[in-house]
Amino acid sequence: MNKYLQRLLLIIAGIYLVIMSSFVSPAFAQVSYTSPTQKDKFVPVLIALTESQIIFDFPEPTEGVKDKKLTLFSTFYFVHQAQASSATDAIALKNSSGTSLGVKLSKKDWCTAALEGTVQVKTDSNTLKTFNFATTGTTAQTNCKPFFPSLKEAIIRAMNRSLFAPAKGSFGDGSGDFILVPYRTIAVDKTVIPLGTVIYIPDARGKEVILPSGKKVKHDGYFFAADVGSAIKGNKIDTFLGITNKNPFSHVKSDPSKTFTAFVITDTRIKSALNTLHKS
Incomplete structure (x- = not known):
């Protein structure tokens, strides 16, 4: 085969793979975990969603897309990570019918899962x-x-x-x-803030965050x-950090007196992208 034609075919194949990878739906994103650095720690990696779709490259908003100015304060929440337990005093995760979901946790992990809402x-x-978390039952576990x-x-x-x-979503x-x-x-x-609203927080722009894969952005x-x-x-919001409980944002102070400025954004391109990202 002509070497120039061969090179062209390789380039086309590479472009095809890149294009196809961008169509991976969050619902089919694979979950794996890296080799732990400690025996009792594991780090899940949402491969497709994290690397292909969680991007942070939207430009600063223009005045024309700032619909409303808000004064807010924020707490944060995260996914609790736990190891399944076979101990005699372990507690089963149960569904809304009271049936075991096939997983038992230590008392502390179970209670932390109940507090955070996701495990x-x-x-x-x-x-x-x-x-x-699905609902509150009638009997204490x-x-x-x-x-x-x-x-x-x-x-x-x-x-x-x-x-x-x-859960439908990996996080x-x-x-x-x-x-x-x-x-x-x-x-x-x-x-106060309808579901599906895009909020821009100037204080968050430029802050380094570490994705579940370990990538810094x-x-x-x-x-x-x-x-x-x-x-x-x-005016309280709760910022989701993923699998870490280390807050990287200076504006998130978990204190009602420590407020910050935010803006409701009407940019249709950004709204559509973030809405799609949050759909299973």
């Missing part, structure tokens, strides 16, 4: 499963007070009765048919309202 479980067969003594009794009682469901599910996306998803009071400042929470009221 990724590494099973004995070395697979990774994600579960979301344990007492979470020893692990979270500062929480109000009403919250503890509800946590003790937590029921779960398999858990948000509200409605949205899935959670690290460093993009925010939980909101939907009477600079954040572009855009977030997407895809989740709600019983404690998220008024």
Whole structure:
């Protein structure tokens, strides 16, 4: 074969592979985990979603796409990671019918899962499963007070009765048919910020975040309202960090007095991209 023709065919094949990889849906993204640096740690990697679709390269918004100025404060939440347990006092994750989902956790892991609302479980067969809080049952499965003594009794009682469901998204599910996306998803009071809203936070732009794969990127400042929470009221939002509990954002201070400025964004291209990213 002519060497120039051969080179051309190789280039075409490479372009084809790049194009096809960009069409991988989050629903079919593979989950694996890297070799742990510690025995009890594992790091899930959402290969397709993280590397192909979680990009942070949107430009700064122009004045023409800033619909509304908001004054907010933020807490943060994350996916709790746990190892399945076969201990005699382990507690099963149960669905809304009270049936076991086939996974048991230590009391502390179970209670942390109930608090955070999402848990990724590494099973004995070395697979990774994600579960979301589904509803509150009628019977307490344990007492979470020893692990979270500062929480109000009403919250503890509800946590003790937590029921779960398999998640559609590898990092858990948000509200409605949205899935959670690290460093993009925010939980909101939907009477203040409707679900599906794009928010731009100037203080977040340029901050370095570490994706679940370990890749470091600079954040572009855009977030997407895809989740709600019983404690998220008024001008409070909750920023989803993925699998880490280390907050990289200087504006996220978990303090109602530490507010920051944000803008509702009407740019249709950005809204469409972030909406698609959050669909399973």
